[in-house]
Amino acid sequence: MKNPFETSEHRAFRDTIRAFVETEIQPYCDDWDEAGTVPWELHQKIGAFGVWGFGIDEKYGGLGFDDCFLRVAYSEEMARCGAGGVTAALAGRTISVEPIARLADEEIRQRVLPEILSGRKGSSLGVTEPGGGSDVANLKTTARRDGNHWVINGSKTFITGGMTSDYFVIPARTGGAGLEGISLFFVEADTPGFSRTALTRKMGWWCSDQATLFLDEVRVPASNMMGEEGTGFLAIMNNFNMERINLIAGVLGMMKACLEDSIAWAQERETFGKKLIRHQVIRHKIAEMSARIDAVEATLRMICWQVNQGDMPVAELSKAKFFATKACEYCASEAMQILGGAGYLRGNRVERIYREVKVMAIGGGSEEIMRDLAVRQMGL
Numbered sequence: 575m576k577n578p579f580e581t582s583e584h585r586a587f588r589d590t591i592r593a594f595v596e597t598e599i600q601p602y603c604d605d606w607d608e609a610g611t612v613p614w615e616l617h618q619k620i621g622a623f624g625v626w627g628f629g630i631d632e633k634y635g636g637l638g639f640d641d642c643f644l645r646v647a648y649s650e651e652m653a654r655c656g657a658g659g660v661t662a663a664l665a666g667r668t669i670s671v672e673p674i675a676r677l678a679d680e681e682i683r684q685r686v687l688p689e690i691l692s693g694r695k696g697s698s699l700g701v702t703e704p705g706g707g708s709d710v711a712n713l714k715t716t717a718r719r720d721g722n723h724w725v726i727n728g729s730k731t732f733i734t735g736g737m738t739s740d741y742f743v744i745p746a747r748t749g750g751a752g753l754e755g756i757s758l759f760f761v762e763a764d765t766p767g768f769s770r771t772a773l774t775r776k777m778g779w780w781c782s783d784q785a786t787l788f789l790d791e792v793r794v795p796a797s798n799m800m801g802e803e804g805t806g807f808l809a810i811m812n813n814f815n816m817e818r819i820n821l822i823a824g825v826l827g828m829m830k831a832c833l834e835d836s837i838a839w840a841q842e843r844e845t846f847g848k849k850l851i852r853h854q855v856i857r858h859k860i861a862e863m864s865a866r867i868d869a870v871e872a873t874l875r876m877i878c879w880q881v882n883q884g885d886m887p888v889a890e891l892s893k894a895k896f897f898a899t900k901a902c903e904y905c906a907s908e909a910m911q912i913l914g915g916a917g918y919l920r921g922n923r924v925e926r927i928y929r930e931v932k933v934m935a936i937g938g939g940s941e942e943i944m945r946d947l948a949v950r951q952m953g954l
Contacts, residue, residue: 575868579875584643591623591651603657604921606781612663614738621693623648626667630675634687642878645816646823653827656923658930661824662782666698666735667691669817670743673699673810677800678760686741696739699813700730700787710745710807711753715789717746724748724799726759726792736785737772739763744789745806758806760798767792778930814939815886818895819877821938825898826870828931831923832902832909833863839913850912859908866901870894889951896944899935906931 598619606612620626625648630636652661667690674697675687689695703713715728726746730736742761749755761768773784801809837860840851850856873894880887906928910917917924935941 575871577875579643579879587644588647588651591648595651595655599655599660603655603660607657607659610780612660612781617664617693620664621691626671626691634675634683635691642881645820646874646878649820649823650827653824654831656831656926659779659781662734662779666696666739669813670697670699672813673743673800677758677809679797682760696735697741698733698735698739700733700742700744702730702732704729704731713745713747715746717748717759722796723793724759724796726789729786729788731786733785733787735783736770736787737783749804753807754804756806757803758800758809759794760800761792761794765792778933815888815891817938818891821934822874822894822898825902825934826874828927829867829902829905832905832927833867835924836860836909836912856912859912863905863908866904870898870901889948892944892948896941899941902931
C-alpha cells in the first residue's frame, strides 16, 4: 500500500536497514537463536546506523533530531528477520536511553551515552517486579536516603538485556504509596550489592537475554537520582508510549514476513494437481492476512504523523497495540496452516514468529491493560 508520508530519505533509510537485515542477520539468526545469544559486534554494527540516537543531542552521540517514521521503519525491518530474539537482544537500550539522555546527571550523560548509542555497551530499564508487572503503582523496590547517597533494595524481573547491560534505569519507591512516591535511579552493574540471574527455557526470544535483578543495599550517589524525587513514573510515561509504537512496528514486520513466506510456499507447493495458491481456501487466507496488514500499517502511519506533529495519541496507539498483536496472532496461525509440516520445523521465520507472537501481546503493556487505557483516554 502506497505511503503518502514517505520521503526519499525515509525510503533510503528503510532500504539500508532492509539490506543489512537480509545480508547480516537473516542468514544467521537461526544459529544465534539455537546458540542463545547474538554476537556483540552486531550491537556495534546496528549502532553505526544511529538508530538509538533519535531525539538525543549530537554532543552525546545522538542524531540531534527525531522522526517517528524512521523509528518504526527500523523496528519493522528488523522484525522481518523473523527472530524476535535478535531485535530484543538489541532493544534493552531502546527503552532506557531516552530517560538517561533527558534526566540523568550531566556527568553520567557525557560518560555513558556515547557508549550506549554506539553499541559498545548496553543499558536496560528495570520496571517489572516479581510480584507485579503492569501494576507499576504498587512496585516494592525501595530507596532510602543516607547522607549523600541513596540505598536501593528490591528486585526486578523479565528485564530485557538484563544479563549483558552495563547500565540500568531503576524505578524505586522513595515516598508513599502510588505513582507519586516513585523516583528513578541510574545504577551501574558493577555496583556492590547488584546481582542478576538469567531467565532461561523461554518459549521464544531464545537469543535475547532476560534476567531477574537483585538490589541488596545498593548504594548510589545522590546525583544518580534521575529527575526530581517522586516524579519517576511520570517522567517515563512518554517512554512507554514510544516503546508501544515500536512494538506495533515490530508486529507489522512479523505479519509481513508471515505473508511473504505464505505466498512463496503457496506458489511452489502442489496439492491435488495444482499449486496451493490456486485453492480458494488458501487465497482467502492470504487476502485476510493482507487486509489486516493494511489496517495495522495505515493506523501506524497516522500515529507516526501525529507524533511528528507534537501530539501523542495515547488512545489510538493503545488500540493499535492490542489490535496489531491480535492481527499478528492470526497471521502467524494462518501462515503455519499454509506451510503445514514445513512451517512446524525449526529454522524458518513462520515457526519462530508463531512461538514469539504472544510475547508481543504481553510486553510493553498487555492487551488487557491497553484496552483499559484506551477507554480511559477516551474519557469513559
